[in-house]
C-alpha cells in the first residue's frame with residue numbers, strides 16, 4: 001500500500017495517526033482474507049450540522065487504489081521517447097581505419113609473442129555456434145592465424161569526448177528523494193559498492209520481551225549503527241507478527257486487531273513508549289521488513305540514509321518495487337560478499353548470520369537476473385581449452401595494463417614523445433598521481449582521483465551473446481566507465497585486440513588472458529558508450545566513456561565495421577538500425 005495521497009489527506013485533516021491506522025486495518029483484512037485481494041480506500045463525504053455527528057447518505061468523493069496509492073480513475077497521459085531511434089551516423093561513433101591502413105601496419109606480424117602462450121589451433125573462429133569464436137579472445141585462435149583473417153577491434157584517435165555538464169563529479173552519491181525508487185536502489189548499489197532467528201514459528205512472551213529490549217538498545221543510535229538499528233527493527237516486525245499469531249492461538253476469541261493491541265501493549269511495556277508513537281514507528285519498520293524480504297538483508301544494510309523517509313512516505317513502494325529488488329537480490333549479495341565480507345556479521349545481532357556465499361573478485365561471477373550468480377569459468381565451459389580447463393577460465397583480473405617486456409622491453413609504447421607528462425592535453429590543467437597536486441578533472445574516477453570499485457557487473461545476456469556488462473549506477477554522458485586494461489603487446493593475429501598508438505609506434509592491447517571488465521563489453525549498433533583515447537601523464541590510455549548509461553542497462557560500444565567484417569557472425573544487438581544482423 002502506498003500512502004502519498006493518503007498522507008496528503010491525513011496532513012490536510014491534521015490527523016497524523018490516520019496512515020498507521022489505515023495500515024493496521026489493511027493488515028487486518030489481509031490477515032483475514034489473504035494477500036491476494038486488491039484494496040481500495042473509498043473516500044466518502046456526508047453533510048452534518050456538527051463536526052462529530054455522522055449521517056447516512058454519503059457522497060462518494062473518490063477512490064484510492066491502495067496497491068498503487070493512486071486515485072482512480074487515473075487519466076494522466078504519458079509520453080515516452082522513441083527508444084528505437086538509432087544514431088548510426090553519430091560523429092562520436094568509433095570509426096575503423098581504412099583497410100589498406102591496417103594492412104600496411106600489420107603486414108609483417110609475428111605469430112607468437114613472448115609472454116603470451118599460444119595453444120594449439122582451434123576452429124573456433126569459423127564455428128557458427130554463437131559464443132564459440134572470438135568471445136574468448138582465444139589465444140588458441142592465434143595459433144591458427146595463417147588460416148584465419150585477423151579480427152581486430154579498433155578505436156579511433158578522436159579525442160573529442162561526449163560532453164557532460166560538470167566534469168569532476170563522477171563519484172557523486174545520488175541524493176535520495178523520498179519518492180524515488182530508482183534513487184533508493186541506486187543508493188543501495190552505491191553503498192554496497194563503495195566502502196563503508198528464525199522467528200516464523202512463533203514468539204513467546206519472553207522472546208518478544210527480549211526483542212523489545214534489543215530494539216530499544218538500537219533505536220536512534222548514531223549513523224554508524226543505522227544498519228544495526230534497521231536490522232533489529234525489520235526483525236522486530238517479524239517477531240511482532242509471530243507474537244500476534246501466538247496471542248490469537250492462545251486466545252481464539254480475540255480478533256487480529258485485538259491481538260495486535262495486546263502485542264503492542266506488551267511491546268510498549270518494555271519500550272516505555274506511548275502506543276501511538278510505537279504505531280507510527282511500526283509503519284516505518286514495516287517498510288524495512290518489506291525491503292529486506294524483497295532484496296535480502298544486504299539491500300537493507302546498504303540502504304542509504306534516505307531509506308527512513310522512503311519507508312515513512314512509502315511513495316516508492318508501488319510500480320513493481322519489490323519485484324525489482326527481488327531481481328537484484330543475489331547481485332547485491334555478490335557485491336556485498338566480495339567487497340565487504342564482514343557485512344553478514346551484523347546479522348548476528350538478530351541471530352541471522354549466514355555463511356558467505358561469494359568469494360574472490362566481484363567480476364569472477366556472472367549475475368543471472370532473479371537467480372544466484374554463477375562462476376565466470378562455468379560460462380565458458382563450452383569453449384575449447386584453455387578456457388574450459390579444470391583449473392578454471394584462466395582469466396586474471398588486473399587494474400593496470402601490463403607491458404609485454406619481451407616485445408617492448410622497458411620502452412612503454414603508450415608514451416607519446418614530446419607530450420608533457422605534467423599537463424593534460426585536453427583541459428591543459430596539471431596532471432599528477434598525487435590527488436592533492438592533481439588539477440585535471442577530466443576523468444577523476446580513473447585518473448588523479450580516488451579510485452573505487454566500478455559499479456558494474458558481468459551478467460548473462462538473454463540474447464545469446466553469452467556474458468555482458470551491466471551498469472549498476474547511472475554513468476552520466478561524458479563520464480569514464482573504465483580503462484581498457486590488458487597486456488600491451490604487438491604482432492598478435494586472429495584474435496580480438498585493441499589497436500593503440502600511432503602509425504609509426506603502434507601497439508595492441510590483448511585481453512585474452514588478463515584484463516578487466518571491459519573485456520566483456522558487447523557491441524551494439526546503437527551503443528551507449530564508446531572507446532576513446534585519453535592522455536594521462538604523457539601516456540595514451542584507451543578508456544570507455546559513457547554517452548549516457550542508466551543504472552540497470554547493458555553497457556555497449558560500437559566495435560566498428562572493420563571488426564564485424566572480420567567476424568563470421570550475425571550481430572545480436574537487436575537494434576532496428578543493426579548493420580550486421582544478417583550475414584551473407
Ligand SMILES: C[S@@+](CC[C@H](N)C(=O)[O-])C[C@H]1O[C@@H](n2cnc3c(N)ncnc32)[C@H](O)[C@@H]1O
Pocket residue numbers: 130131133134135136465466467468496519520521522523524567569570571572573
Ligand atoms: C569482447 S567479447 C564480449 C563478451 C562476450 N559476450 C563474452 O561472453 O565473452 C566479443 C565477442 O562477444 C560477442 N558479441 C559481442 N557483441 C555482440 C553482438 N552484438 N552480437 C553478437 N555477438 C556479440 C562476439 O562473439 C564477440 O566476438
